[in-house]
Amino acid sequence: MFDQDTKPELARVLSYLSYNLDTFILQSFLYYCIQMNKKILIITRNLPPLVGGMERLNWHIADELSKQNQVSIISHTAAKKLASQNVNFYGVPLSPLPLFLILSFIRAFWICLTQPVDTLFAGSGLTAPIVVILAKIFRKQSVVYIHGLDIGTNNKIYNLCWVPLIRHADQIIANSSPTYELCLKKNIAQSKLSIIHPGVTYPPKPRNENLLQNIKTKYQLHDKKILISVGRLTERKGMNEFIDQCFSRVVNTLPNTVLIIIGDTPNQSLNKNLQSKELILSTAEKHNLTDRIIFTGNIQDDDVLASFYYLADLHVFPVKHIPHDPEGFGMVAIEAAAHGTPTVAFATGGIIDAVKSNYSGFLIKPNNYNQFTDTIINVLQTQNISAQDCQQYAAQFSWQSLNQKLEQAMK
CATH class of the missing domain: 3.40.50.2000 (Glycogen Phosphorylase B;)
Known part of the structure; x- marks a missing residue:
């Protein structure tokens, strides 16, 4: 195909290309590493x-x-x-x-x-x-x-x-x-x-059956319908309003329901619009609900927190729509979903990204407490959201995915 005169020249060209290709690959690799x-x-x-x-x-x-x-x-x-x-x-x-x-x-x-x-x-x-x-x-x-x-x-x-x-x-x-x-x-x-979006640990910590049973016994949760709320006690989170306008009707319909509140009033928060445990309990007392509410305070142990997510039938997220104090995202809804627990929330702020309605939970029009209550009762009675769907939705928010997106943003 090539005569004797062109072969040496071709060899030099191929050698040159090979050298420069290797150099290009090496430089690209070093650039990537940097x-x-x-x-x-x-x-x-x-x-x-x-x-x-x-x-x-x-x-x-x-x-x-x-x-x-x-x-x-x-x-x-x-x-x-x-x-x-x-x-x-x-x-x-x-x-x-x-x-x-x-x-x-x-x-x-x-x-x-x-x-x-x-x-x-x-x-x-x-x-x-x-x-x-x-x-x-x-x-x-x-x-x-x-x-x-x-x-x-x-x-x-x-x-x-x-x-x-x-x-x-x-x-x-x-x-x-x-x-x-x-x-x-x-x-x-x-x-x-x-x-x-913020991330979540996925897959979540596995179920610890011994720990689950210990928590059930400690808080007398056997044969109970369990609602949980996870987060700081601020005005925006709306826990006091939820107890006042929703929880009493839930208990009247399903008397074996309890509400577990995980979190506390943040002492160092720059947002001073807070709700105290005492305020929430005084509202609960007005409705004769104090024996249906359990305060755990902040939980630092990931195994214990995971166990509460697994135990819960439903995560309630009654965040109020406050234009000057919006809910940025709502990571707890994703954390609940990662453990197979659906969320009922008001559709405000970033919660609309954190809950996929009719798949990982339900989004309710802000301030519609009647629909919020009806939805909770319906979920507790029918369990019409599957744990598998919740977990599939949460998977896209893994911390590994966050890492890749951050690296891309900082290129």
Whole structure:
């Protein structure tokens, strides 16, 4: 096919192409490794042992990103004991808030000055100014994860000082489609926006039958229909209104029903619209329901929390529609679904992303307490949502999926 004169030249061309192809592959691989090994500095006030969805989310963001990147965290000192072993932790006092912000800025400035940093990541809108300002000074990438209250608040100081700086971040990640829409309304550029839902541990912890039986015995749950509520006791969560307008009718129809409330009033929350245990119990006493309500407080043990999810017939999520205090997502609905437990919730805020109606639960028009009650009774009587459907829906929200989406957003 080739004559004797062209063969040596062809060999040189093939050798050249082979060398350059190998070089290209090697360079591409090294570039990929560099991209997957970024130096990321996360600044957040929301980490355990503070309790809540934002706290769990930020813990998992740090943990997942640290699997392929070099991650450092600036947060409150108490969080160090629970921080992932793969991260470098820098602690500052939790309170007062101005001191936390000032010291976090100083810490972050020093780290950017003395260490290689590729990306500054704000775990919420609260620390966005620190991230955006330092990213501009040191010419780094800035990423802000936005929750509903970060952008939906009507606080004048926050809207005047914080929101303009959030707009200048390189990437803004919304935790739900309603949060995304709120960002657009606050004139955040659509080109910077993406949606990454919070995650859930999937598959969940397996059933521990001995623990389940111990909990049943301790709280006298044998032969009971079990409703659970998981989360902080704030005005937005609407637990007091649920007991006042729904729970008495549920008990009148199904007398063996109990409500287990997992959570407490958050002492360090910046949102001061809280509901106390005492307020909820006084409402329950008015309806003669105090013996049907069990308060467990916050549960830190994942095995125990998983057992309550498995025991429950239904997770109730009666979040109120408050425009200036929106529910960003509703991770507990996904956590319940991961354990095969459906949710009944009002269709407000990011909950519309966390519950697939008629599949992983039911979404009710906000403030329609009669329909909310009827739906609970119907589910308890018929069990018309399968555990398998709930778990299939939850699977798409695994922490591993969150990791992949975060990596993509920070390219």
